[in-house]
Amino acid sequence: MFEIHASKVSSLKNDVLSGLTVALALVPEAVAFAFVAGVEPLVGLYAAFMVGLITSIFGGRPGMISGATGAMAVVMVSLVALHGVEYLFATVVLTGILQILAGIFKLGKFIRLVPHPVMLGFVNGLAIVIFLAQLGQFKVANEEGIFVWMQGNQLMTMVGLIVLTMAIIHFLPKLTKAVPSSLVAIIVVTLLAQSLDLDARTVVDYLRDMTSDPAATIAGGLPQFSIPNVPFTFETFKIILPFALVLAAIGLIESLLTLTLIDELTGTRGRGNKECIAQGASNTVNGFFGAMGGCAMIGQSMINVNSGGRGRASGITAALGLLAIILFASGLIEQIPLAALVGVMFIVVIGTFEWSSFRIMSKVPKADAFVIVLVSGVTVATDLAVAVIVGVIVSALVFAWEHAKHVNVVRFTNEKGSTVYEVHGPLFFGSVSSFLEQFNMEEDSDDVVVEFKYSRVADHSAIEAIDTLAERYISRGKTLHLVHLSPECKQLLKKAGDLVEVNVIEDPDYHIATDKLA
Structure with a gap:
């Protein structure tokens, strides 16, 4: 039904335009993951900017987009709740150091141990997670501040704009590929909603509902350097080390699996160990600049590839575009209908999910089919790192049993x-x-x-x-x-x-x- 229209050739124009598209889509994602982690929206936005910029310049996979992610945010929330945001910043610094060490000791090669059924389960599970995350955009806060599902004309408007966005993204490349269809769709839907004065929720509506602050905005200044305000004691180290180990593992697994997926889509090969060092450097910087840390984002990376982004300029443009939004263009971006961004992400879901896995289920060994379903389910129920580890263990046990x-x-x-x-x-x-x-x-x-x-x-x-x-x-x-x-x-x-x-x-x-x- 839908297909990824990925250019095979890197060009500066494609990189810049696709980077701008990604920057627009990063805003609600970064804000949402900041709320998941229990921190201020700017903490998530700064993370998306710094992780995206550093990994785009120094990483091992040009065209891959990194930023604040839900997989890491769900680990951070308990740390923030128990010890406060300063401990989070210290943990992010340690996370980065661990990831740099993983790259130095060339541990990135172990991603090759992930079997293909685990990869299929990973992308399918992540597609489902991205889809479920978008369902939150269909809820609004009532007078008591409780989130309820949209109804009536507001729901119909939301669905209509999503369908229009998806139609533009799907059909425009058949007419021209001069500009990214996702960017055109966002602009067209925004202008349509503004000119017809439609009852469509915008980015700022979402932000104000989440913060319960009618004056909330994504506007801010440049991130400021600050050493995490925590006691430099062994007790602090014992508190942050378990969280740092988990965050480092999740970040590297998601980044390296995304790198492998983008390799397959582009027909090129990234450098895993170099990406580990870049991810670690970006998280270390995040911790010293008041950001929540992050890793590669499969959804945003798919948007970038779909829009023709191939080179480092695409990621750099996305990061600098996001910073420009925070500094100068927050008022304009806040008026983008959420439906446009949800439509873009739904296209990502359709393009990410391995629909061929349904066709091959009856042709592959039953154990492989079971692993695909298992990893998909565990990804949705827990997180990516647990799912991949479970999948590798089950695959290894099946291998051992068969060879026994x-x-x-x-x-x-x-x-x-x-x-x-x-x-x-x-x-x-x-x-x-x-x-x-x-x-x-x-x-x-x-x-x-x-x-x-x-x-x-x-x-x-x-x-x-x-x-x-x-x-x-x-x-x-x-x-x-x-x-x-x-x-x-x-x-x-x-x-x-x-x-x-x-x-x-x-x-x-x-x-x-x-x-x-x-």
Whole structure:
């Protein structure tokens, strides 16, 4: 039905125009996430500006947009409620330092361990989260200050303007791609609402409902440098460290997964470790300038790509455009109907959701289909970091279970009358039980050979299983030969150490996952 109209070529004009579009869409998002975190709107707006600017200049993925995000905001709210906003700023500084260290130690490569079904679940879950977040725009505060659903003409106007916005974004690229369709849609809908004096809620209406302040505005000055006003003690460190670890993990996971998604859309490859350092630097700066911190935003990044943004200029324009709005153009931006911005985000939802996942559900293994649904559900119910970790763990357990079935031991008698066992398949924690069950010690001859040429000993559980096997044969008074084991295996074996036959030419050389050799 809808498709992402993404230009394959980077140009300064496309970057600037798409950046302006993103800047307009960043305003309500930053304000909303600030309220989620329990801080002032400017704290969220400043975060969107500084994170967006620094990551656009120094990050590893040109065209990706960063700012204040809901995934991080939901972690911040309890910290702010318990200890106050100054502790939040200190936590954001520590978060940035941890992310910089992750980049320096090249931990960004571990995003490659995320399986494709987890990626599908991630984008589907995030699309649902973005959609659900827009539903809050359909509520208004009544006389008691309680938010209730829109009704009557106001609801019809909201729906009508959303449909118009989505129609312009969808059909305009078929006529011309000279300007971003999202930007045109926002301008047209705003002018229409103003000229016809429609009963349409605007950005400032939303802000005033959220703050219960009839004079609230997004206008402000430049962010000011300030060292977080917290005691520099070990007690403070103990308070902020758990929150900083969670925020750093969430920020990097969301940023690196978004980077991977934009890589696929643009046919290019970003630099994960460089992005980690840029995200960390931006959050460190945020903490010293009174902002809430942030990470990559998949919704805004999709708007940027959809509008033709490819280069660093798009992110820089978005950040500087947002700052210009705060300093000079707040009065104009506050008059944009929320319906226009909701329509833009609905298009993002449609473009983000992997509709093909429905088609492939019956074609992929049931375990992969389950992981897709599981990660989508956990993303909606909790947060992105938990969902990805759960998805990776479940995928790893399924992998281990499936490969545990692949270890096979072939038994035969050689020309010398010795019983020979040829081990085929990986030997690791999941397959050791099956491995040990395939030996018939009572019926074996007094001379037994276990051949590991066609197997690989993967971890310490496998080493213990070989030791157990050796102990069983020794207790029965039988001679055991273990051949074609790696030097590491020989070094780790205890009971079977003297039973290993060394073949310098043919013995394999590989590493085993164990702490004993670390």
